Amino acid sequence: MCHQLSIDGQRLIICGGRSKAQFCLCGYQAVFLCDWKVSANKSGTCDKPLCAKHAKEVAVGKHLCPFHQHQYESWKRRHPDRVVVAESGLQQSLFSEVSLHA
Numbered sequence: 001m002c003h004q005l006s007i008d009g010q011r012l013i014i015c016g017g018r019s020k021a022q023f024c025l026c027g028y029q030a031v032f033l034c035d036w037k038v039s040a041n042k043s044g045t046c047d048k049p050l051c052a053k054h055a056k057e058v059a060v061g062k063h064l065c066p067f068h069q070h071q072y073e074s075w076k077r078r079h080p081d082r083v084v085v086a087e088s089g090l091q092q093s094l095f096s097e098v099s100l101h102a
Helices: 066-078 080-087
Strands: 002-007 010-015 056-059 062-064
Touching: 056 066, 062 066, 066 080
Parallel strands: none
Antiparallel strands: 002 010, 056 062
């Protein structure tokens, strides 16, 4: 099954198995999952379904839900020297619970 999406003027075709559609809290179909590390989840990440409007891309291929966007902004205020490295995608541990509480 394939779906056609338009995100920021770009036309995307996503094909995959027949999985149940997920929806953002706003009701729109989700196109991303939150990538914030959550060790309590089996996947290791938040995985909250997000539409294009509510997902914030903070690094290449890394999206955050509104709740974790606030946590990320707080982390940036506490670590201004590490923000450029994190947002360039070079810091792989950015979404680690351990590094965020330092």
